[in-house]
Amino acid sequence: MLPTDSKKALSFKRCIEDGDLVIVYERHDVMKPVKVTKDGVLQNRFGFYKHSDWIGKPLGAKVFSNKGKFVYLLAPTPELWTLVLSHRTQILYIADISFVVMYLEVVPGCVVLESGTGSGSLSTSLARAVAPTGHVYSFDFHEQRAVCAREDFEKTGVCSLVTVEVRDIQGQGFPEKLEGLADSVFLDLPQPWLAVPSAAKMLKEDGVLCSFSPCIEQVQRTCEVLRSDFIEIRTFEVLLRTYEVKEMKVETGAVIGENHDEKENGGQRPSKRKHVSNEDDYAVSHDNNSSTAATSVVMARPCSEARGHTGYLTFARLQCLS
Ligand SMILES: C[S@@+](CC[C@H](N)C(=O)[O-])C[C@H]1O[C@@H](n2cnc3c(N)ncnc32)[C@H](O)[C@@H]1O
Structure with missing residues (x-):
């Protein structure tokens, strides 16, 4: 069944x-x-x-x-929660999160270490990825953020999958009790290079580390430290392009917009637009069989408010010594 x-x-x-x-x-x-x-x-x-x-x-x-x-x-779901949660810090969004979950090879049963917890945006997706038998250990040195994150994990139903502890990971490293137990480690810290030696101790052989940093100078310093214990060091910037797809009716010299969201939203008046052609960035698919005077077309173009740079994701695999 x-x-x-x-x-x-x-x-x-x-x-x-x-x-x-x-x-x-x-x-x-x-x-x-x-x-x-x-x-x-x-x-x-x-x-x-x-x-x-x-x-x-x-x-x-x-x-x-x-x-x-x-x-x-x-x-x-983690995808929607990321869009509605209350921001106590900068957060990771869906494009970076999906890339992180994939490249950290997070699957059900994995043990993942994370710092800092921040607003718990990434932690919620990690929790779902390791469920039902894995666990996420998340650390933040800010006590109130840890409290709020625990409350949020309770609300979203992932509290049995995530443990939040208050700890200065850059200063103290991850706790010894987790040594050699982590399948992957994720760092979203201002000075991640300080936490790399401890992260290496936490990882199982062949485990993967990821560090998220908004500035390339942070990436450079982190990579210098990674070279002593890690291989396969690679840095990515994930840029997401969202498209607007609209069904429109083209009449002689005019296009009348028919936005799907407007329809969903209790039928507000569609906006009138001037004639739109391919030159205006729209990909146009005509309904050539239409026998009416107005032709139905589906138009697609990149959204103007697309999110730009968020940060760099550096991945590295722990070198296997045996
Ligand atoms: C940008 S936020 C993390 C956001 C999180 N990735 C998310 O998606 O919601 C960075 C967090 O790191 C925490 N932090 C900064 N320095 C730290 C340290 N030395 N040890 C532990 N946490 C630290 C901050 O308190 C902050 O909550």
Whole structure:
């Protein structure tokens, strides 16, 4: 039989219960986390929503306000959590996170060490990747950040998979009790080179380390230190390009925009645009079979507000001495 439910990963849970965290989705850029309580009410610009109407509904459900407008209730997956969590620090975003999880070779059952915890954005994805039998040990020297991270891991349902400890990793290194136990180590620290010798002791033979740094000077210093114990040292910058894809009707000399998000959002008026051609960066796919005067086209172009440089990711594998 296929597994349909899991206590460890809320994203596999299908029905909303009293006390659950859900992501209330209006549009891809308007979302918020809400704890469901049987007497709770959500208010937004579209009216009131009673939480009692949500309980028992499947995750992904469309729910209506007193004014007949709607939102979607989504599972707090690591991908969505990264977009809605409260920022107590700079955080890692999905492009870097996915690259880190892949290149650190994080799979179910792995033991991963991380410092600093920060806002727990990466930790939440690491937790899901090691579930159900692995563990993430996360360290931050800032006590309040550690407290908030633990609270967030409780809310998102990953607390049994992540342990947060308060520790100065640059000054003290990782704790001896974890020596030789880590499949991978991730560093997001201002002076990562100080933590590299300790990270090397924590890793199993063939284990992988990753260090995230916003500045190339930090990368250079880290690589100098990595050379004594590590091989396969490589640095990447991950740049993500998001596309806007819109269905439009082309009439003589005019294109009328029909934005999917606007449709989703209770049917706001589509914007009028001037004639758009390939020269304006749009890739155009015509519906040539259309017999009407207006031709339907699907247009795609890179979003103007794409995120630029976040940081450099340096990966290295512990040299095998045996
Ligand atoms: C940029 S944040 C990490 C963000 C995290 N990767 C995320 O995705 O949410 C860096 C964190 O490192 C912590 N930090 C800085 N120096 C540290 C040290 N010596 N030992 C442990 N943590 C440290 C800071 O308190 C901060 O929370």
